[in-house]
Amino acid sequence: SSELTQDPAVSVALGQTVRITCQGDSLRSYYASWYQQKPGQAPVLVIYGKNNRPSGIPDRFSGSSSGNTASLTITGAQAEDEADYYCNSRDSSGNHLGVFGGGTKLTVL
């Protein structure tokens, strides 16, 4: 079982805003990182730290955190944003172990 919990599936109308959430105790002390994965491809980092985007990631992707919940927001979702999204952090044991959320399948309608 994962220590980070994500909704299995979320949908959004083209051009609208969608928020994908990730819950876990470790998020009270760790920023979540977020990865986009399209079928047959490796994951791609889209958000890290407080709200940082790697080079090449569109600014419609943003991150935020409150309490034990981290959120990835896509403002003005595009068809190419349809993918699986995973959050990631260290776990809450204090042993510096990595952990992923179960993933959220985003459908752009």
Next chain:
Amino acid sequence: QVQLQESGPGLVKPSGTLSLTCAVSGGSISSSNWWSWVRQPPGKGLEWIGEIYHSGSTNYNPSLKSRVTISVDKSKNQFSLKLSSVTAADTAVYYCARGMSGYVKPYYYYYMDVWGKGTTVTVSS
């Protein structure tokens, strides 16, 4: 620009040992990073396997710890994964990745910013 490339057998027999290598190019494995392995069974989510620092310090997923060894070869600028006593449940795409961790008040951060393309390993007789 750092790039990672996994290599190793695509088929492993049950009870055997899975061995993969990740070659690091465009950068040094002795940099201040955690070098990680992540896997993804068919149709399922990502699973963190473990990581190694260039000093040799390791962290392993508790569910795999008794079977996993991650090592680093600085002379070849690569790191490796060994998973023993494999079963069909270990069939997955295996990724290597570069991890970054630190602290920016008031939170710690941890992320994997560079990934290999992944290699499929099937456990079957």
